Amino acid sequence: MKSVDCHERVSEICKSFVDTPGGLLPALWAIQNAYGYLAPEWTQTIADDFNLSAAEVYGVISFYKALKTCQPAKHQIAICRAEACQSMGGRNLEKTAVKCLSIEFDSSDRQFDLESVYCLGLCAAAPAMMVDGRLYGRVTEQQLLSTLERLQQE
Amino acid sequence: MTTSIYISQDSISLALGADETVQAIATAAVKVGEPIRIIRTGSRGMAWLEPYVEVLTPNGRIGYGPVTETMVDELIDTGLLKGNTEHPLCQGLTEQIPYFKSQQRLTFARVGVIDPLSIEHYESEGGLQGLDRALCLSAQQIIDEIKASGLRGRGGAAFPTGIKWQTVLDASVSGSDKNKYIVCNADEGDSGTFADRMLMEGDPFSLIEGMVIAGLGVGATHGYIYLRSEYPHTAEVLTRAIELAYQQQLLGEAIRASAHAFHLHLRIGAGAYICGEETSMLDSLEGKRGMVRVKPPLPAINGLFGEPTVVNNVITLATVPMILQQGAEHYQQFGQGESRGTLAIQLSGNVAQAGLVELAFGITIDELVRTYGKGSATGRPLRAIQIGGPLGAYLPSSLWQTSLDYESMASVGAMLGHGGLVCFDDTVDMAEQAEFSMRFCAAESCGKCTPCRIGSVRGAETIAKIRRNESRKDNLVLLEDLCETMVAGSLCAMGSLTPSPVRSAVQHFRQDFGDVNDDQMSGADIDA
Ligand SMILES: Cc1cc2nc3c(=O)[nH]c(=O)nc-3n(C[C@H](O)[C@H](O)[C@H](O)COP(=O)(O)O)c2cc1C
Ligand code: SF4
Ligand code: FES
Numbered sequence: 001m002k003s004v005d006c007h008e009r010v011s012e013i014c015k016s017f018v019d020t021p022g023g024l025l026p027a028l029w030a031i032q033n034a035y036g037y038l039a040p041e042w043t044q045t046i047a048d049d050f051n052l053s054a055a056e057v058y059g060v061i062s063f064y065k066a067l068k069t070c071q072p073a074k075h076q077i078a079i080c081r082a083e084a085c086q087s088m089g090g091r092n093l094e095k096t097a098v099k100c101l102s103i104e105f106d107s108s109d110r111q112f113d114l115e116s117v118y119c120l121g122l123c124a125a126a127p128a129m130m131v132d133g134r135l136y137g138r139v140t141e142q143q144l145l146s147t148l149e150r151l152q153q154e
Numbered sequence: 155m156t157t158s159i160y161i162s163q164d165s166i167s168l169a170l171g172a173d174e175t176v177q178a179i180a181t182a183a184v185k186v187g188e189p190i191r192i193i194r195t196g197s198r199g200m201a202w203l204e205p206y207v208e209v210l211t212p213n214g215r216i217g218y219g220p221v222t223e224t225m226v227d228e229l230i231d232t233g234l235l236k237g238n239t240e241h242p243l244c245q246g247l248t249e250q251i252p253y254f255k256s257q258q259r260l261t262f263a264r265v266g267v268i269d270p271l272s273i274e275h276y277e278s279e280g281g282l283q284g285l286d287r288a289l290c291l292s293a294q295q296i297i298d299e300i301k302a303s304g305l306r307g308r309g310g311a312a313f314p315t316g317i318k319w320q321t322v323l324d325a326s327v328s329g330s331d332k333n334k335y336i337v338c339n340a341d342e343g344d345s346g347t348f349a350d351r352m353l354m355e356g357d358p359f360s361l362i363e364g365m366v367i368a369g370l371g372v373g374a375t376h377g378y379i380y381l382r383s384e385y386p387h388t389a390e391v392l393t394r395a396i397e398l399a400y401q402q403q404l405l406g407e408a409i410r411a412s413a414h415a416f417h418l419h420l421r422i423g424a425g426a427y428i429c430g431e432e433t434s435m436l437d438s439l440e441g442k443r444g445m446v447r448v449k450p451p452l453p454a455i456n457g458l459f460g461e462p463t464v465v466n467n468v469i470t471l472a473t474v475p476m477i478l479q480q481g482a483e484h485y486q487q488f489g490q491g492e493s494r495g496t497l498a499i500q501l502s503g504n505v506a507q508a509g510l511v512e513l514a515f516g517i518t519i520d521e522l523v524r525t526y527g528k529g530s531a532t533g534r535p536l537r538a539i540q541i542g543g544p545l546g547a548y549l550p551s552s553l554w555q556t557s558l559d560y561e562s563m564a565s566v567g568a569m570l571g572h573g574g575l576v577c578f579d580d581t582v583d584m585a586e587q588a589e590f591s592m593r594f595c596a597a598e599s600c601g602k603c604t605p606c607r608i609g610s611v612r613g614a615e616t617i618a619k620i621r622r623n624e625s626r627k628d629n630l631v632l633l634e635d636l637c638e639t640m641v642a643g644s645l646c647a648m649g650s651l652t653p654s655p656v657r658s659a660v661q662h663f664r665q666d667f668g669d670v671n672d673d674q675m676s677g678a679d680i681d682a
Pocket of ligand 3: 080127346
């Protein structure tokens with residue numbers, strides 16, 4: 001899609017939220033859901049629609065971990081790094097993922113985003129992870145490896 | 155005759171393969187020519203049995219678990235569809251499983267029982283009776299009932315709900331839209347907690363009903379649910395439940411055909427733990443960065459969009475319909491001291507039988523872990539239990555005789571928080587856990603105050619040095635000093651409670667921080 005089209009569509013999305021009280025965050029979600037991320041060059045467009053400064057919009061986007069400013073990789077791997085998962089060997093999963101993907105947490109290459117998440121609410125089936133939106137509980141290293149290898153071969 | 159099969163679609167069941175199990179059962183039933191009907195429910199909360207499959211028999215629901223996809227053919231061959239109890243995975247009647255039978259399920263009474271998205275099913279199990287009663291009461295009468303029940307907020311701070319509502323009822327609106335608001339805190343950021351999620355996925359109408367009643371109680375016609383973005387499946391369930399509630403006049407301009415209106419909006423957070431703190435959540439709902447506000451003014455007086463606002467946790471609100479339905483008297487019979495009613499305990503981590511246990515306040519940690527948890531999952535001895543989320547203290551076995559109520563927990567320097575217990579076996583390195591607590595605070599601090607924003611970074615560095623045995627003795631003193639500053643100088647509990655897991659680790663598990671006699675840099679002047 002051409003950049004101009006994006007700006008128009010982004011603006012359209014914004015306009016559908018300007019009358020919603022506190023509508024900026026839902027608008028940002030809607031844009032991210034449509035494009036997978038919030039391109040920095042849209043910040044001014046969004047700011048204009050909401051009658052805010054670009055700095056204010058940037059301030060909001062940068063505050064929230066779940067709002068992305070880079071195009072997402074092909075696959076999203078989110079591993080829970082919080083206490084219940086730690087107690088069930090989660091730290092080993094973390095190491096395995098880093099080693100297998102050769103990227104650090106909260107970084108990405110074209111194929112994978114490796115994300116830290118602090119609790120998926122699956123603590124009673126720890127350790128837990130989410131891969132491309134699908135949840136996994138009682139994850140073993142073997143299962144993690146085979147999942148990653150399957151995705152690597154795609 | 156068509157056999158009814160109940161299988162949970164709670165996130166935890168899905169994470170363990172419930173959808174695949176459903177598929178396999180449907181296929182197998184066709185193969186053996188048995189007509190079945192699969193009803194998706196919430197989870198019964200016995201996580202080690204998930205995916206848990208129940209078959210309706212004349213005596214009640216018989217359960218099997220864990221039923222993974224690969225076990226299905228074998229189970230069908232041994233008579234699962236007839237409720238045959240011989241297979242080792244058969245757990246007998248669900249209601250008779252000791253873990254389940256001994257619970258006192260008030261808030262979670264319907265979770266795992268009903269189809270979460272069927273209002274008919276909800277009503278047949280007592281739903282909407284509380285609302286119908288509330289519609290016949292005055293606002294003050296509703297609040298008096300909540301006050302009399304002794305209900306305290308389940309989000310962590312345990313503030314009396316009735317008093318909070320009274321403040322909002324008595325406060326006057328200031329803006330042009332003349333609104334008060336009900337905000338449901340569904341941010342559930344605490345690790346080791348999942349009761350909010352289970353409730354919303356398993357019985358969403360009870361939350362909606364509770365919010366409508368809160369609206370009647372304080373005179374609010376708009377409500378928001380602020381749900382964390384890490385719960386996408388919950389968002390789907392809530393979205394659908396809200397749609398259905400509008401269709402059936404449980405929400406809208408004329409609630410249950412009365413003159414009362416209530417509108418409900420679902421908002422999704424964006425991965426910030428601090429947005430669970432109520433004032434930060436309000437800023438986030440207003441579309442801003444989630445920065446903590448200085449109190450006063452209280453949200454009850456000057457909250458969302460500057461208007462009087464009730465902020466309550468999911469479990470607090472979802473308990474309200476039950477209180478109105480059965481009466482305050484009934485609810486406050488449960489519990490002890492100033493801790494009335496039941497607590498949705500979330501038992502997790504390294505424990506053989508993890509899950510949700512709803513009980514009256516007062517069971518001891520030890521009894522809970524022994525009789526419900528059945529010890530560790532790894533078979534090794536348990537060593538530490540963290541209670542109340544990432545800001546909660548780590549308790550050693552010598553303190554497990556403490557009972558789970560607000561006062562007793564406070565007396566040992568701990569807090570109940572949202573009711574999560576995370577168990578660790580003896581392989582845990584408590585210095586590593588303490589360092590993690592500081593790192594978590596550093597990552598999640600909103601940045602408004604220095605002791606929290608910088609203290610946590612320094613705290614993590616200091617613990618790392620202690621672990622590496624760099625000036626260990628001096629750094630332990632420095633760490634305590636930092637903790638003191640964070641407690642005294644932080645605006646909200648993020649900064650002031652992070653020292654709680656850290657200090658408890660140092661105090662109760664001192665050996666994990668190494669021997670000061672073995673200090674590499676300041677080894678000269680050591681006390682014996
Ligand atoms: C750092 C921090 C995080 C919090 N996270 C949550 C949360 O995830 N869910 C919640 O209900 N309350 C949370 N709280 C407590 C809320 O600020 C507030 O007390 C609560 O939502 C009030 O509802 P209640 O009276 O029903 O408990 C948090 C508080 C702090 C300081
Ligand atoms: S204590 Fe931390 S999270 Fe709380 S207001 Fe201060 S900086 Fe923000
Ligand atoms: S701590 Fe990992 S899912 Fe909750």
